[in-house]
Amino acid sequence: MQRKMVWMLLAAFVVVSGVPAMGWAGAYKDEYKMSIVVGPKGPWGEGAQKFADLVRERTQGRINIKCYFAGQLFAGKQTNEFMLMRQGVIDFALASTINWSPQVPSLNLFALPFFFENYEQLDAVKNGPPGKELFRQIEELGVVPLAWGENGFRELTNRTRPVAAPEDMKGLKIRVVGSPIFIDTFRALDANPINMNWGEAQTAFQQGTVDGQENPVNAVIIPYQLWQVHKYISIWHYAIDPLILGASKETWQSFTPEDQAIVKQAALDACAWEIQQARQGLEGSMPTLDTLRQNGMEVTVFTPQIREAFRTKTRPVYDQWKEKIGVDLVHQAEKLLNR
Numbered sequence: 001m002q003r004k005m006v007w008m009l010l011a012a013f014v015v016v017s018g019v020p021a022m023g024w025a026g027a028y029k030d031e032y033k034m035s036i037v038v039g040p041k042g043p044w045g046e047g048a049q050k051f052a053d054l055v056r057e058r059t060q061g062r063i064n065i066k067c068y069f070a071g072q073l074f075a076g077k078q079t080n081e082f083m084l085m086r087q088g089v090i091d092f093a094l095a096s097t098i099n100w101s102p103q104v105p106s107l108n109l110f111a112l113p114f115f116f117e118n119y120e121q122l123d124a125v126k127n128g129p130p131g132k133e134l135f136r137q138i139e140e141l142g143v144v145p146l147a148w149g150e151n152g153f154r155e156l157t158n159r160t161r162p163v164a165a166p167e168d169m170k171g172l173k174i175r176v177v178g179s180p181i182f183i184d185t186f187r188a189l190d191a192n193p194i195n196m197n198w199g200e201a202q203t204a205f206q207q208g209t210v211d212g213q214e215n216p217v218n219a220v221i222i223p224y225q226l227w228q229v230h231k232y233i234s235i236w237h238y239a240i241d242p243l244i245l246g247a248s249k250e251t252w253q254s255f256t257p258e259d260q261a262i263v264k265q266a267a268l269d270a271c272a273w274e275i276q277q278a279r280q281g282l283e284g285s286m287p288t289l290d291t292l293r294q295n296g297m298e299v300t301v302f303t304p305q306i307r308e309a310f311r312t313k314t315r316p317v318y319d320q321w322k323e324k325i326g327v328d329l330v331h332q333a334e335k336l337l338n339r
């Protein structure tokens with residue numbers, strides 16, 4: 001009530017004096033920059049564009065967000081995205097938790113190998129106390145999280161052989177993101193992981209300088225047509241990759257409370273749609289896998305027994321990373337996972 005009064009008085013001041021108050025409606029930027037690692041095709045890119053469109057429409061053009069796809073804003077180095085948001089160079093991002101985890105170590109929770117088994121578990125963690133704690137930490141570090149989105153369960157593709165047992169991983173050269181837990185996981189599996197930004201990875205796949213990679217089906221494997229470079233895919237659900245739609249704190253604080261509410265709602269609406277797209281055809285009998293088969297891929301779907309063998313083999317990664325993520329947070333999540 002009191003806040004509203006102050007707001008009205010200040011608004012009246014702006015109208016009467018004709019002086020736009022610092023950082024308010026008058027001071028809005030012509031363009032707000034939104035960062036996306038991937039291209040415009042697929043749930044991730046389309047979800048970001050949907051958010052930008054909804055905001056423009058619902059603010060009658062007051063807030064004009066432009067999507068910069070394929071990592072244009074961080075010059076290829078995807079683990080710099082969070083830092084650039086803190087500095088206000090990037091206004092918005094629909095970002096993978098993986099790319100932010102070097103600055104927000106607790107986000108490695110989602111990358112613990114063979115930890116999450118299904119979407120219900122992910123939703124319980126996101127919507128429960130661990131999700132709230134993660135959002136609190138992100139905000140404390142200078143980025144305002146507005147909504148959860150989804151890249152998806154990360155699956156393994158490679159050009160060399162089907163992977164159906166831990167031994168099959170031996171010596172495979174796998175491109176991973178520059179976030180250390182992935183190096184540890186693939187080393188534990190006796191593979192040969194190589195850090196590479198997504199921008200450079202396409203060339204590496206085409207030239208065969210790496211054997212494989214890991215990414216979700218709907219948001220990355222299909223839009224990038226990875227069947228052109230990799231014949232084999234293992235649906236192993238070894239890590240889950242939620243996205244976070246966030247705003248730089250500086251940008252966020254420059255908006256009026258009314259516009260903040262509009263932007264927040266647009267983020268929730270766009271992300272609800274985006275999550276649905278990211279999961280489409282990948283639940284139950286997973287009909288989307290037929291698209292991969294039709295394009296010549298040989299699909300191996302892990303049974304719970306195979307998963308367990310991989311989980312056992314990567315157990316040292318869990319033990320080591322539990323501390324870095326935060327023991328309490330991991331335990332809270334495990335309770336929700338019924339472990």
Ligand code: X2X
Binds near residue numbers: 037078151198214215
């Ligand atoms: O680089 C990747 O693999 C990607 C596109 O999934 C992320 O941004 C984490």
